Amino acid sequence: MTLVISVCVAVIFGTSIYLMLSKELKSVAMGVFLLGHAANLCILAQSGSPLIVGDDGMVESIKRPPILGQGEPEAAPLDLLVDPLPQALILTAIVISFGVMAFLLTLLVKTARSQGTLDLDELAVNPNEDDGPASVPVQSEDDENRTTHGPQPDRGNDPEKGEPA
Amino acid sequence: MSLPPLNDWVALLIVIPLVAGLLSLVVINSRFWSRAIGVTSILLTLGLALGLLLHLTANDGAVLVSEMGDWKAPFGIALIYDSLSGILVTAAMATALAAYLHSFSSLDPGVERRYFHPLFQFLLVGVNLSFVTGDLFNLFVGYEVMLMASYALLTIGSGKAQLRQAYKYVLLNVLAGTILLMSAGMTYGMFGTLNMADLARIIAEIEADPTRELPAGFTALSVMLLLVFAVKGAFFPLWFWLPDTYYTLPIAIGGLFGGLLTKVGVYTIVRLFPGVFASDGAGGSSDVIAVVLAVTAGVTMFLGVLGAVSQHRVRKILAVHVISQVGYMAAGIAVAVWVDRGAVLGGQVTGRTIAAFAIGGCVFHMVHNIIVKCALFLCCGLMEKHAGTDDLDKLGGLLKRDVFLAVLFFIAAMSLVGFPPLSGFGGKIVIIQAGWSNLWVLSVLGLLTGALTLLSMLKIWSYGFWNPDQAPVARQPSHVKATNRSAYLGVALLVAIALFLGFGSEAVYEIAFNAGDQIADRTAYIEAVLGPEGIANLDGPATVEPSATTQPAEVLP
Numbered sequence: 220m221t222l223v224i225s226v227c228v229a230v231i232f233g234t235s236i237y238l239m240l241s242k243e244l245k246s247v248a249m250g251v252f253l254l255g256h257a258a259n260l261c262i263l264a265q266s267g268s269p270l271i272v273g274d275d276g277m278v279e280s281i282k283r284p285p286i287l288g289q290g291e292p293e294a295a296p297l298d299l300l301v302d303p304l305p306q307a308l309i310l311t312a313i314v315i316s317f318g319v320m321a322f323l324l325t326l327l328v329k330t331a332r333s334q335g336t337l338d339l340d341e342l343a344v345n346p347n348e349d350d351g352p353a354s355v356p357v358q359s360e361d362d363e364n365r366t367t368h369g370p371q372p373d374r375g376n377d378p379e380k381g382e383p384a
Numbered sequence: 385m386s387l388p389p390l391n392d393w394v395a396l397l398i399v400i401p402l403v404a405g406l407l408s409l410v411v412i413n414s415r416f417w418s419r420a421i422g423v424t425s426i427l428l429t430l431g432l433a434l435g436l437l438l439h440l441t442a443n444d445g446a447v448l449v450s451e452m453g454d455w456k457a458p459f460g461i462a463l464i465y466d467s468l469s470g471i472l473v474t475a476a477m478a479t480a481l482a483a484y485l486h487s488f489s490s491l492d493p494g495v496e497r498r499y500f501h502p503l504f505q506f507l508l509v510g511v512n513l514s515f516v517t518g519d520l521f522n523l524f525v526g527y528e529v530m531l532m533a534s535y536a537l538l539t540i541g542s543g544k545a546q547l548r549q550a551y552k553y554v555l556l557n558v559l560a561g562t563i564l565l566m567s568a569g570m571t572y573g574m575f576g577t578l579n580m581a582d583l584a585r586i587i588a589e590i591e592a593d594p595t596r597e598l599p600a601g602f603t604a605l606s607v608m609l610l611l612v613f614a615v616k617g618a619f620f621p622l623w624f625w626l627p628d629t630y631y632t633l634p635i636a637i638g639g640l641f642g643g644l645l646t647k648v649g650v651y652t653i654v655r656l657f658p659g660v661f662a663s664d665g666a667g668g669s670s671d672v673i674a675v676v677l678a679v680t681a682g683v684t685m686f687l688g689v690l691g692a693v694s695q696h697r698v699r700k701i702l703a704v705h706v707i708s709q710v711g712y713m714a715a716g717i718a719v720a721v722w723v724d725r726g727a728v729l730g731g732q733v734t735g736r737t738i739a740a741f742a743i744g745g746c747v748f749h750m751v752h753n754i755i756v757k758c759a760l761f762l763c764c765g766l767m768e769k770h771a772g773t774d775d776l777d778k779l780g781g782l783l784k785r786d787v788f789l790a791v792l793f794f795i796a797a798m799s800l801v802g803f804p805p806l807s808g809f810g811g812k813i814v815i816i817q818a819g820w821s822n823l824w825v826l827s828v829l830g831l832l833t834g835a836l837t838l839l840s841m842l843k844i845w846s847y848g849f850w851n852p853d854q855a856p857v858a859r860q861p862s863h864v865k866a867t868n869r870s871a872y873l874g875v876a877l878l879v880a881i882a883l884f885l886g887f888g889s890e891a892v893y894e895i896a897f898n899a900g901d902q903i904a905d906r907t908a909y910i911e912a913v914l915g916p917e918g919i920a921n922l923d924g925p926a927t928v929e930p931s932a933t934t935q936p937a938e939v940l941p
Binding site for chain 2: 239244247251254255257258261262264265266267304305308311312315318319322323326329330333334339342
């Protein structure tokens, strides 16, 4: 059982990395989504095999849900229960990966709207790209410049200051 | 009504910014109230962190443990405030205050309206949680909170360059976060616990008992964790995301990121590696980790500074410099992992192992670097206000135009270089001295890096401040000074702290070395978290059978 899960983790992880290396940002987002699943399965595998194996090596039954007071045998009841902690961890991790996914999709939509493309190559060689920092703070003085980016050293040239030496 | 006991105040370090973040969502349309809530929150958190830190120093390195919901330590989540966490939280909050003040005058109003204030507070929640948590899975949560806020801060404004870099940053950090999550799961599978003190206890007991050895795959797990924190800390060869990303940020945010975020990664390595995930017990990983850390430290600091010297824009120089300085911290940890646990430094420094000494230097350097790096970024913001650009070819004449800024920049730059008695000296000298007899290559590289750091800082100084004006003057100096008072206040605050770190280094050394002692010998930390029975078997197997109390993994398979 553990082996099956391990193989699943490996396959999902590999697929997800393959997708993340793609140039198309939609595939990248799918890769990120799959990555979370690989991690969750990996944690699930940490709770050990769900099977109870008897002395003769045969599978007797599967483990019980981790709820005490349900008529479990008195002797060593914990051995017969599934470890609940990894599941609690997975629950937290799922919520977090939802958050990351929501953010990434929002970013994708925003990129598509403002750049008109979701291809990383086209994003990179955008001809009217700016090489400067996104918000060199020239805006505080000239409000009409707020939408432009990049350094604009000729703005705000004040005659009072005089010419440079 | 009486106040809660002192240790439970630690939780407020997380609660205050969280509440402030939520409140500033409510008043998002009022700039005044957003700022007022933000400043109040940071001031309260800073005051609390400082007060608790002073309490720790007064009590000779006590450890404050707050158990969430009163669940006892290995089972519930514990928040732990010791010297290491304390000094870093305090430095982080001081930096946050300065960057926040700086943002009042430097941030584009459009960016500010787009949820800058709540995101800033949520970032602080994540940073503080990562610093004080005593639980590996909770650390993952802290990281994710911090990263989500940083993703969003990275993309508000969304210039084209910013958007493109955002993908690089987000994807790399998502991948690192996932590996951290898997490693946390595997740690639970191997040791049956996620509590850091409990982990340290189990591993120390295995080391002390010659009949037991660490589980198979322990080294692989350690390397996976190291990989995660190396991405976060921008170690070689995983630093490529950093210069481009920080370069595109609005300067107040860039200053905060440059000062804080990489140090969270380094902090985690300090917290988790020496003696725990770099264990030298049977089947341990300390050999592998020591070599990896030593090589990466040397290359990080030297290539980082070469990269910085070759840049020709102030922002790029500073961003690449972040990497180089992280190399020093990695060198300190590498020395601590490399040397024998009990080895003592010769000469005048007595009563402290080399490992504790090196970690102490690393902590000092971290604190110094958080403060000074942010100060330099914020100075760069003011230089851009004057000149309209950060291109060194177009800068010039700033010394004549703004003497105050020049003085602030000079002090910060020389602190970074490490001129005695300024603050950079204190950490570097300890790291170099600790490495001298064991890893002298690292120490030599450290000295060379220091010289090149001086070169890169002089480059900014001579082009930006000393040069005659290169271009028509973009801004009238008096106008810049009048409209950017809060920005000057932020920079001055950080420079004042940097001066204190240099001239008052005695007090800082005391805390840093205390942190070093507690990391090199974790007995006090384990006892504080788990109680006296936690350290009963640390010196090897007791006369009674140890298995009854020490193996939660067997109870919960």
